[in-house]
Amino acid sequence: MTSKEGTPHDLAVRIAGRRSRRRVADGFVRQTFVQPREAARETARAFFGRYPKAAYMTEVEAWRELPGGEIEFTMRRLSTAD
Numbered sequence: 318m319t320s321k322e323g324t325p326h327d328l329a330v331r332i333a334g335r336r337s338r339r340r341v342a343d344g345f346v347r348q349t350f351v352q353p354r355e356a357a358r359e360t361a362r363a364f365f366g367r368y369p370k371a372a373y374m375t376e377v378e379a380w381r382e383l384p385g386g387e388i389e390f391t392m393r394r395l396s397t398a399d
Contacts, residue, residue, distance in 0.1 A: 330375045347378065357388040368394040 350360055361377060368375045372395040380390035 345393045351389045364392045
């Protein structure tokens with residue numbers, strides 16, 4: 318890399334900063350959970366019950382299974398249903 322581009326760490330910091338600014342500006346509220354599979358299902362169901370998809374555009378934005386068998390997932394919804 319040239320000195321103008323900086324180190325890989327500098328690049329990672331710039332990308333993370335852009336991502337966090339973009340997420341703040343998109344109007345969605347996100348919550349990330351790490352739970353055993355059955356608890357994760359119940360949490361997602363409760364989230365959809367509290368914030369219905371039709372009103373809040375609720376969705377599971379991302380999920381993955383961790384090495385220990387737990388599920389990490391991010392729920393996304395609009396901040397208001399106006």
